[in-house]
Amino acid sequence: DPKIIQKPKYLVAVTGSEKILICEQYLGHNAMYWYRQSAKKPLEFMFSYSYQKLMDNQTASSRFQPQSSKKNHLDLQITALKPDDSATYFCASSRDWGGGAETLYFGSGTRLTVL
């Protein structure tokens, strides 16, 4: 059974629209992350959360907003979508944040295509 569930698996959106990517983890981890994978920038860090608190944000655009309603839940809202946002978005988790040696566990990703 997958321990990190991402929904949907595939998403097609039109330019200018808004979408929410869902992520839930059942590993009992305290830290969650979003990474983006595209042809231009393979596995680029976006956000990290620890106990539902934003720890790090490396996303320049405010169009990307993470939302954490529960410790094991970290959604990603993307507004005013652009074709350049087309990528696979991976949710990940680790036991704790900030330990340096923490292993990341990745979900299967949401492949977003913006037309």
Added chain:
Amino acid sequence: GDSVTQTEGLVTLTEGLPVMLNCTYQSTYSPFLFWYVQHLNEAPKLLLKSFTDNKRPEHQGFHATLHKSSSSFHLQKSSAQLSDSALYYCALSDGSGTYQRFGTGTKLQVVP
């Protein structure tokens, strides 16, 4: 700033030959190095990790030694298998506890 460099975008090998994928890094603090493997249409998953100088962790026949003197963490395997074909990422985390930075990845293609 901290960074990871993987110089090879694509490595094509014949089955049975040794594998070596390069990874070098720059880090301000004491580094933690990782290798993740991503098979086609799957999520990346940890292959091995190290933060101790000159120690050689091994997993599934792969090994890598962290050499702080040369800032390297090359991935090696003595004999490539067809099932090793995948995308391999080297990643770095430092002692300040921020996020893991990934290299650009090396696609390993093992052919019969």
